[in-house]
Amino acid sequence: MNYPSRLIEDAVSEISRLPGIGKKTALRLALHLLKRDEQQTRGLSEALLKMRTQTCYCVQCHNISDEEFCNICKNPKRDSSIICVVVDTRDVLAIEATSQFKGLYHVLGGIISPLEGIGPSDLNIDSLIKRIENSPQDERVQEIILALSPTMEGDTTAFYLQKKLKPSEVKVSTIARGIPIGGDLEYADEITLGRSIVSRVAYD
Amino acid sequence: MNYPSRLIEDAVSEISRLPGIGKKTALRLALHLLKRDEQQTRGLSEALLKMRTQTCYCVQCHNISDEEFCNICKNPKRDSSIICVVVDTRDVLAIEATSQFKGLYHVLGGIISPLEGIGPSDLNIDSLIKRIENSPQDERVQEIILALSPTMEGDTTAFYLQKKLKPSEVKVSTIARGIPIGGDLEYADEITLGRSIVSRVAYD
Structure with missing residues (x-):
C-alpha cells in the first residue's frame, strides 16, 4: 500500500x-x-x-512479578506442598480466577514444540526439579499438577515432565479432561466424550 | 482481574x-x-x-502528509478540476488502490454524527467551500464526487454537503450504489437491489 x-x-x-x-x-x-x-x-x-x-520474574515460580518473589509465592496462606505447572502467566490468572486452587505455581514459560524450535532446555523445567529437591523437610512438595492444554505440544510436554519427575517420587496429576460444564453431549467430540467415560468419577 | x-x-x-x-x-x-x-x-x-x-496534514486536502502539501496535491499530473470528498485517509488509500481516479481529494476528517457529538463545524467543510471559491479561473473546480459510506451518517453528511455546495455551482455527484462485482443478486439486500434498478446504466 x-x-x-x-x-x-x-x-x-x-x-x-x-x-x-x-x-x-x-x-x-x-x-x-x-x-x-x-x-x-x-x-x-x-x-x-x-x-x-x-518487568521482572519471580525467582521461585517464574511468574511475572514486581519483586523478587511474586505475591502468590510470598503468601504464607498458600499451600507450598502442591505445585501447579502452567505454560504462562495467562494460565495462572485463569486458574486464580476460579478460586479453586490454594497451592503454588510453576510457570514453564512455553511448551515443547519441535516445529517452533522450543525444546525442554528452553523451559523452566530444571528449576522445577531443583525446587522439589530443595523443598524443606517440613514443607516437602507432595504433588505436581500439570495444567497443560490437551494439544499435541501440551501432551508432549506433560509426557516429558512425567518422566523427569519420576525420580523425585512426588505424586503427579493432570487437570481433568471431560465435558465442559454447560456443554452438550451431542456436540462433544468423540475423543473428549471417550475420555470423560474412561475418567468417570464415582459419586461419594 | x-x-x-x-x-x-x-x-x-x-x-x-x-x-x-x-x-x-x-x-x-x-x-x-x-x-x-x-x-x-x-x-x-x-x-x-x-x-x-x-505527523502533519496537507494544508489543501487535509490528508496525512510528511510536508505542507501531500504527494497527491503536489502531483502536476493529477486533475485539479475534480475533487473526491472522503471521510479519512483510509478511504484515500482505498480509492488510490483502484487506480481509477486521477483527481484530487478532500479529507473531511469525520462524518456528521449527532450521537457522537460530531457536527459540520468539526469537519473540514468550510475549507472545501473556500477551496472551490479560490480555485484559479484556468483550473476551476468543476466536479465534487462524494465518496461517503451509504450509512445514516454518510447520507446525512452528503445531504448537508449538497446544500452547502449549491451556491458554488459545481457539479456534485456521488459514487454509484449497486450490486458489488461478483455479488449474487439472490443475496443482495432489497434496498441495494432496488437502488441498482433505479440507477441503471444504459449500454453505449
Missing part, C-alpha cells in the same frame, strides 16, 4: 508485527491514535516500554 | 483503550512483547510516539 506518510508507514509496520494484527487493523489503530489526544499515545508508548524494560 | 504486576496492569489498561481490543487481547499482546526482544517494544513505542507528535 502507498502510505501518505513515512511516519504512518513505520507505525503501521511496527503495530502489524503484533500477533493477530494485520496491516489494515494496524492502520485503523494508527489513525485512531492520531485522532485522539497526544497524551493517550504517550501513555501507551511509555507503558509498553516501561513494562518491557522493568 | 488480578494482574501479577503493576507494570503489566498499566500496559494492559493502555492497550485496551484501542478500539476493538479488549482486556484479554491486550494481555496477550503484552505477554507477546515481554517474550520478544526488547528492541521490538522499543521500536513500537518510538514509532507510535513519533507518528503522533510529528
Whole structure:
C-alpha cells in the first residue's frame, strides 16, 4: 500500500508485527491514535516500554512479578506442598480466577514444540526439579499438577515432565479432561466424550 | 482481574483503550512483547510516539502528509478540476488502490454524527467551500464526487454537503450504489437491489 506518510508507514509496520494484527487493523489503530489526544499515545508508548524494560520474574515460580518473589509465592496462606505447572502467566490468572486452587505455581514459560524450535532446555523445567529437591523437610512438595492444554505440544510436554519427575517420587496429576460444564453431549467430540467415560468419577 | 504486576496492569489498561481490543487481547499482546526482544517494544513505542507528535496534514486536502502539501496535491499530473470528498485517509488509500481516479481529494476528517457529538463545524467543510471559491479561473473546480459510506451518517453528511455546495455551482455527484462485482443478486439486500434498478446504466 502507498502510505501518505513515512511516519504512518513505520507505525503501521511496527503495530502489524503484533500477533493477530494485520496491516489494515494496524492502520485503523494508527489513525485512531492520531485522532485522539497526544497524551493517550504517550501513555501507551511509555507503558509498553516501561513494562518491557522493568518487568521482572519471580525467582521461585517464574511468574511475572514486581519483586523478587511474586505475591502468590510470598503468601504464607498458600499451600507450598502442591505445585501447579502452567505454560504462562495467562494460565495462572485463569486458574486464580476460579478460586479453586490454594497451592503454588510453576510457570514453564512455553511448551515443547519441535516445529517452533522450543525444546525442554528452553523451559523452566530444571528449576522445577531443583525446587522439589530443595523443598524443606517440613514443607516437602507432595504433588505436581500439570495444567497443560490437551494439544499435541501440551501432551508432549506433560509426557516429558512425567518422566523427569519420576525420580523425585512426588505424586503427579493432570487437570481433568471431560465435558465442559454447560456443554452438550451431542456436540462433544468423540475423543473428549471417550475420555470423560474412561475418567468417570464415582459419586461419594 | 488480578494482574501479577503493576507494570503489566498499566500496559494492559493502555492497550485496551484501542478500539476493538479488549482486556484479554491486550494481555496477550503484552505477554507477546515481554517474550520478544526488547528492541521490538522499543521500536513500537518510538514509532507510535513519533507518528503522533510529528505527523502533519496537507494544508489543501487535509490528508496525512510528511510536508505542507501531500504527494497527491503536489502531483502536476493529477486533475485539479475534480475533487473526491472522503471521510479519512483510509478511504484515500482505498480509492488510490483502484487506480481509477486521477483527481484530487478532500479529507473531511469525520462524518456528521449527532450521537457522537460530531457536527459540520468539526469537519473540514468550510475549507472545501473556500477551496472551490479560490480555485484559479484556468483550473476551476468543476466536479465534487462524494465518496461517503451509504450509512445514516454518510447520507446525512452528503445531504448537508449538497446544500452547502449549491451556491458554488459545481457539479456534485456521488459514487454509484449497486450490486458489488461478483455479488449474487439472490443475496443482495432489497434496498441495494432496488437502488441498482433505479440507477441503471444504459449500454453505449
